[in-house]
Amino acid sequence: MAARVPGGLTGELAGELADELNGGPSSEPSRGLSSEPGDRPSDRLSHRPAAAVRQLTRRFGDRTVLDRLDLEIAGGEFVALLGRSGSGKSTLLRALAGLDQEIDGSLTVAGSVAVAFQEPRLVPWKRVRANVALGLGGPDPLDRADTALAEVGLAERSGAWPLTLSGGEAQRASLARALVREPSLLLLDEPFSALDALTRITMHGLVLELWAAHRPAVLLVTHDVDEALLLADRVLVLDAGRVAHETVITTPRPRHRDHPDLIALRATLLAALGVSPEGTT
Numbered sequence: 258m259a260a261r262v263p264g265g266l267t268g269e270l271a272g273e274l275a276d277e278l279n280g281g282p283s284s285e286p287s288r289g290l291s292s293e294p295g296d297r298p299s300d301r302l303s304h305r306p307a308a309a310v311r312q313l314t315r316r317f318g319d320r321t322v323l324d325r326l327d328l329e330i331a332g333g334e335f336v337a338l339l340g341r342s343g344s345g346k347s348t349l350l351r352a353l354a355g356l357d358q359e360i361d362g363s364l365t366v367a368g369s370v371a372v373a374f375q376e377p378r379l380v381p382w383k384r385v386r387a388n389v390a391l392g393l394g395g396p397d398p399l400d401r402a403d404t405a406l407a408e409v410g411l412a413e414r415s416g417a418w419p420l421t422l423s424g425g426e427a428q429r430a431s432l433a434r435a436l437v438r439e440p441s442l443l444l445l446d447e448p449f450s451a452l453d454a455l456t457r458i459t460m461h462g463l464v465l466e467l468w469a470a471h472r473p474a475v476l477l478v479t480h481d482v483d484e485a486l487l488l489a490d491r492v493l494v495l496d497a498g499r500v501a502h503e504t505v506i507t508t509p510r511p512r513h514r515d516h517p518d519l520i521a522l523r524a525t526l527l528a529a530l531g532v533s534p535e536g537t538t
């Protein structure tokens with residue numbers, strides 16, 4: 258069965274940015290399915306899922322990385338995805354982003370998708386503002402880029418060259434580039450893992466602010482159980498190609514990592530990952 262992939266990202270990113278972002282031409286730039294009216298964030302009260310994945314399978318040679326995986330993400334929901342290294346987290350994210358067409362099963366994303374990667378992937382020869390606006394359709398892309406940069410606290414660095422940004426600033430710019438596309442699904446692939454601990458805490462606060470203001474559905478890939486517990490409505494653990502464990506977190510935000518609910522959930526998640534609380538397997 259062929260996968261159905263929406264055109265929101267493929268139109269904006271896969272065509273013009275994928276070569277820059279992924280170091281090579283995308284295998285199939287666009288399948289031409291466009292965002293439907295009614296998929297904008299303000300229309301999401303219909304509770305239509307932001308993403309629905311059914312029986313998704315991805316093989317690399319004779320290795321099956323995703324194996325008939327089912328997943329649904331509600332509009333506006335914040336989902337974190339954990340899993341051991343090599344469990345297929347990035348593979349799933351790339352499929353949702355429309356960057357991988359070699360998949361079996363069905364995959365439906367309502368509206369547009371934007372991605373922020375572990376490395377900010379800014380084009381070094383374009384100023385920050387132009388990076389954020391890169392591939393952006395519609396009117397006044399540079400003005401909209403500036404608005405997004407202000408929202409992530411980077412207004413003053415809008416005219417800077419990417420190489421002059423700190424790691425945290427570059428990751429803010431990457432978030433602005435995702436945000437300016439007003440995605441109904443925001444995919445975050447370990448966006449904070451290369452940052453120092455203090456910057457990471459600041460970025461957690463920023464992401465929650467942006468999420469509250471724009472309310473996209475979020476799928477955050479992370480290795481950090483605490484990050485998942487602090488941010489997400491629901492935490493999934495990927496194992497053997499499928500969602501092997503699911504934890505719903507109802508603790509109100511802002512959350513403190515020492516909250517008794519989170520301490521209990523941390524132990525559950527570590528067990529689901531096959532890791533003892535002391536960190537040994």
Ligand SMILES: Nc1ncnc2c1ncn2[C@@H]1O[C@H](COP(=O)(O)OP(=O)(O)OP(=O)(O)O)[C@@H](O)[C@H]1O
Nearest residue numbers: 317318322340341342343344345346347348349480
């Ligand atoms: N293009 C590719 N060709 C061959 N194998 C691949 C390709 N992309 C991914 N894989 C393999 O698929 C498996 C899952 O990779 P993936 O990057 O999705 O894992 P991950 O859970 O994101 O890992 P990590 O936590 O280390 O980032 C790995 O074994 C990887 O080597």
